[in-house]
Amino acid sequence: MDDIYKKIKQLRYEQGMTLKELSEKTELSVSFLSQIERGTSSLAITSLKRIADAFGVKMIHFFEEDDDFHYVMKKEHQRPFKMESSDSTFIKLSGHFPERKLEPFIVKLKPRQKDVELVRHPGEEFFYILQGALIVRVEDEEYHLNEGETIHFPSTVPHMWENPLNQETIIISITTPAIF
Template sequence: MEEIFQKIKQLRFEQGMTLKELSEKTDLSVSFLSQIERGTSSLAITSLKKIADAFGVKMIHFFEETGNLNYAVKKQDQKPFKIESSDSTYVRLSNNFIDRKIEPFLVTIKPHQKENEPFKHPGEEFYYVLKGAVLFTIDQTEYYLREGEAIHFPSSLPHIWENPINQETILLSIITPVIFN
């Protein structure tokens, strides 16, 4: 995440933009933007999208390494990040290329962690439990999954998850549409 924060600050300086001007373009507070640039706050994907739009860059700009595109994602290149209002840790498992349709992640959910509000958006979601267990509630129906089990559903349905056990849960997650393009 630190590299993302640095790229935001660098872009702001390159474009001669003040925090106040960036705040006006993104509808994010000056104090929140300052915390992001200092690396003292987490950043939601939706907030990052607003920042990317304000700078006129694609979201992938914040995740790209300089150099040629490599389709492989080596272990040392997998950088964990968090999404605002969630204690889960995400690791992006793909690079960017033209016409990509899926977004794969590893998701780590802390013991007894529960999301607060159901979420819905266009697309599909697929999860495979690599370790632990997870309880999904999709459109008011509960699905308890253990290691080696999977779920695939339209993400337009309200959905929420929780880790009901005393150990962390690790999921392979594949969603559409792509978030980083």
């Protein structure tokens, strides 16, 4: 993940863009972008998407070491990363090829970790509980899931999750659309 910060700065220099210009294009503050480029702040996927759009590149640009297509994600390339404002750890599971629709991850939730607000975004979400338990709120419904159970819902409806246990919960999460 450290390479993301370097690639953002490199793209900005290559395109002759100031931090202020990038800020205007992304609606992210100059100070936040400066922290991102120095690697002193975490970066949400939504913020990375804004930055990618501002540079006219796909998000995969920040994660891949070359432009080759690949279908396999070898274990040694499955590196954990964090997203801004989340205590969860994510591990990307998918390869890279044009027109991908799915984004599979392993997600590790800390004991008693809980989202602070409902979110909604385009696409769908699917969770499979590998270890532990998960409470998922989708609109007004609350679903209690244990190991081996799943949930699949449109992510356009307000939703959030919670690990109700005093131990780590691990899930497989598959979302659409693909974001990397």
